[in-house]
Amino acid sequence: MNNPVEVYNAADEVQASLIVGMLQQNGIRAQVIGGILNAALGELPASSVSPRVWVNDSDETAARQLIETWQLQRTSEQPVTQLPGWTCPRCGTDIELGFDVCWKCLYNPAAC
Ligand SMILES: [Zn+2]
Known part of the structure; x- marks a missing residue:
């Protein structure tokens, strides 16, 4: 320069x-x-x-x-929006964000 x-x-x-x-x-x-x-x-x-x-x-x-x-x-820009929750593929329960495993059947998406 x-x-x-x-x-x-x-x-x-x-x-x-x-x-x-x-x-x-x-x-x-x-x-x-x-x-x-x-x-x-x-x-x-x-x-x-x-x-x-x-x-x-x-x-x-x-x-x-x-x-x-x-x-x-x-x-x-919008502030970082929270990720939505997820639905347990095994039992169909709607899981709130913050839960890593299904609180109902203990399905763990990260482990599968
Ligand atoms: Zn489940």
Whole structure:
């Protein structure tokens, strides 16, 4: 990168790499600077570092728009919905989520 600029200050490494991946899918070269990896190398103090996403300054505008769109999409996503319960294939009892085995006949789907 000739003139890298910071376009995003991520909360953690996972978020930073998600954004980098998203930008690269859109043809923008991006990289993470900072975060735990660099801190682990002794370059930066871990406590004061959050990973930042950098792109070339020529891509800055496009990158910011992509990140903005990406964040809107993520915040509009439904929270992880609970998995439905399941029906025991042996006795037909409806089992609530949280039970690994049928409470009626003790059928265990994981063991079969
Ligand atoms: Zn059963």
